[in-house]
Amino acid sequence: RRKDGQRYAHAIFSMDTRDDANELLTGRVIVQGRILKARKNHPDPKRCAKCNTFGHIAEQCKSENDVCARCAGRHRTATCQATEQQFFCANCKKAGHGAASRECPEFQRKLKERAKWDPEHAYRLFVTRNPSTW
Structure with a gap:
């Protein structure tokens, strides 16, 4: 689209x-x-669709709560009302982007880590x- x-x-x-x-x-x-x-x-590093951290997928997630990929709140990403100005990353714990951002320092670190063993x-x-x- x-x-x-x-x-x-x-x-x-x-x-x-x-x-x-x-x-x-x-x-x-x-x-x-x-x-x-x-x-x-x-391939990108695995990122859980439930808790939005790296290293596993939702099926294997041990988190009790959903963590929003946009604002890191305790709700499903699909229901998030946050604007782009309110984005907060659940991985690097910084404002300005969500957990799905390719510019996230944690995502970049995981990419480099993955490249080492591939x-x-x-x-x-x-x-x-x-x-x-x-």
């Missing part, structure tokens, strides 16, 4: 082989006459037998 004022959109392509994916990553993608750059999709993360291309992918 497109929102008023939206300038960017994302698309995820799933390829059958690593070689096909690398061809897409090294070539040009043209959509509606615009040349776009493709990049590997690295050997594929260090490479721009998917590693194949072709030495140019190493």
Whole structure:
């Protein structure tokens, strides 16, 4: 869905082989006459939809209460009345953004942590037998 004022959109392509994916990553993608750059999709760290902390999903959550992803209040995110100016992060405990923000320092820390144990993360291309992918 497109929102008023939206300038960017994302698309995820799933390829059958690593070689096909690398061809897409090294070539040009043209959509509606615009040349776009493709990049590997690295999965985000797990974030619970109930308590909004990292490391588990709602099904495994041990929290007794819901924690709002927008204001960190004890209610479901879907019922939150907070404005953007009232956003407060349940993870880094700072105002100005919600728990789903990609700019959150805690989210950025978790991304770096995840990259350390994912050997594929260090490479721009998917590693194949072709030495140019190493």
